[in-house]
Amino acid sequence: MRAVAITAESAPPTLIELDRPKPGAGEVLVRVKASSLNGFDVAVANGYLTGMMEHKYPVVLGKDFAGIVEDLGGGVTRFRLGDEVFGVVTESVLSSGSFAEYIVVNESASIYAIPDGTTMSDAGAIGLAGTAALDSIDAAKIEPLDVVLIVGATGGVGSLILQYAVEAKANVIATATPGIAAEFVTDLGAVATVNPEEDLAEQVIRLAPGGVDVIFHLAGDPSRLPLVLSERGRIISTLGYGADKHPLATAIMANPSQVTLAQLAADMAAERIGVAITDTFELDQLPEAITAFPDGTLGKHAINIA
Numbered sequence: 194m195r196a197v198a199i200t201a202e203s204a205p206p207t208l209i210e211l212d213r214p215k216p217g218a219g220e221v222l223v224r225v226k227a228s229s230l231n232g233f234d235v236a237v238a239n240g241y242l243t244g245m246m247e248h249k250y251p252v253v254l255g256k257d258f259a260g261i262v263e264d265l266g267g268g269v270t271r272f273r274l275g276d277e278v279f280g281v282v283t284e285s286v287l288s289s290g291s292f293a294e295y296i297v298v299n300e301s302a303s304i305y306a307i308p309d310g311t312t313m314s315d316a317g318a319i320g321l322a323g324t325a326a327l328d329s330i331d332a333a334k335i336e337p338l339d340v341v342l343i344v345g346a347t348g349g350v351g352s353l354i355l356q357y358a359v360e361a362k363a364n365v366i367a368t369a370t371p372g373i374a375a376e377f378v379t380d381l382g383a384v385a386t387v388n389p390e391e392d393l394a395e396q397v398i399r400l401a402p403g404g405v406d407v408i409f410h411l412a413g414d415p416s417r418l419p420l421v422l423s424e425r426g427r428i429i430s431t432l433g434y435g436a437d438k439h440p441l442a443t444a445i446m447a448n449p450s451q452v453t454l455a456q457l458a459a460d461m462a463a464e465r466i467g468v469a470i471t472d473t474f475e476l477d478q479l480p481e482a483i484t485a486f487p488d489g490t491l492g493k494h495a496i497n498i499a
């Protein structure tokens with residue numbers, strides 16, 4: 194099978210041929226049809242996790258997957274051949290990944306049925322970003338009319354948090370540079386935008402003199418964010434800005450449990466959230482796309498695996 198992997202420490206991501214994996218007891222073989230790029234993949238490709246997580250080379254990149262169950266290991270009860278499934282690769286050792294034509298997943302791991310009416314590409318782009326968004330939203334406990342600031346609203350996680358926050362009847366201020374990015378977040382329901390290239394605190398206080406009730410910190414330096422909090426304000430961060438750094442901050446570590454995937458599936462099916470896919474790559478374009486990813490992302494970059 195074709196896969197995009199790093200074959201040794203410091204090696205660049207490349208398209209390679211690997212043996213198709215076989216499902217063991219309790220595992221399913223998924224023919225991967227779609228995935229998406231996450232910052233995590235870029236971090237692995239750049240060697241940032243060397244020494245932090247065990248690497249078993251070749252390390253196939255990719256966290257998100259959507260595809261079709263093509264083979265079953267012994268004792269599998271949750272899935273049948275032909276089922277359409279999505280999820281997130283959660284193994285603690287880096288080796289197997291979803292930027293490949295096939296992946297083996299334990300049926301008790303992060304895998305769930307794609308709901309009727311949801312496309313493979315949407316299901317393949319929701320896993321990790323959707324989980325981070327939902328876990329952040331759960332932690333935020335937004336109340337109607339809360340003023341919410343999303344720093345990093347233009348990205349994969351931010352664009353989903355924005356939709357959940359609008360649905361919770363919050364007034365959302367989103368970071369976005371003027372033009373396409375500002376239009377993108379306004380279309381998703383932001384009532385105002387602030388330019389991340391200018392003084393954020395100054396712009397936010399002008400828009401919300403009473404302060405912001407919830408700040409989602411998904412990008413940039415958080416050190417000045419507490420300045421714009423309202424009296425009952427709190428900060429939710431996917432970048433490790435937690436209670437050890439500020440008493441009103443909570444750091445989120447996305448946990449793609451089956452309960453969370455079920456919620457994401459239900460929310461996609463009900464069109465409560467949509468995946469904002471702005472670009473799609475084929476497997477052989479991935480090494481280049483991974484290199485280009487940090488240069489500016491709007492929504493999700495999807496991957497089609499034919």
Ligand SMILES: NC(=O)c1ccc[n+]([C@@H]2O[C@H](COP(=O)([O-])OP(=O)(O)OC[C@H]3O[C@@H](n4cnc5c(N)ncnc54)[C@H](OP(=O)(O)O)[C@@H]3O)[C@@H](O)[C@H]2O)c1
Nearest residue numbers: 232325345347348349350368389412413431446447489490
């Ligand atoms: N803790 C967890 O479990 C977990 C899970 C998922 C993701 N994450 C992390 O959460 C972050 C967001 O994830 P993501 O998937 O949404 O990433 P993403 O798709 O790369 O989005 C980040 C967005 O933030 C924007 N941005 C960059 N610098 C900014 C700044 N100073 N102020 C405002 N906006 C800025 C980017 O715009 P430009 O590209 O135009 O600069 C981009 O649109 C990433 O760092 C990711 O690694 C953590």
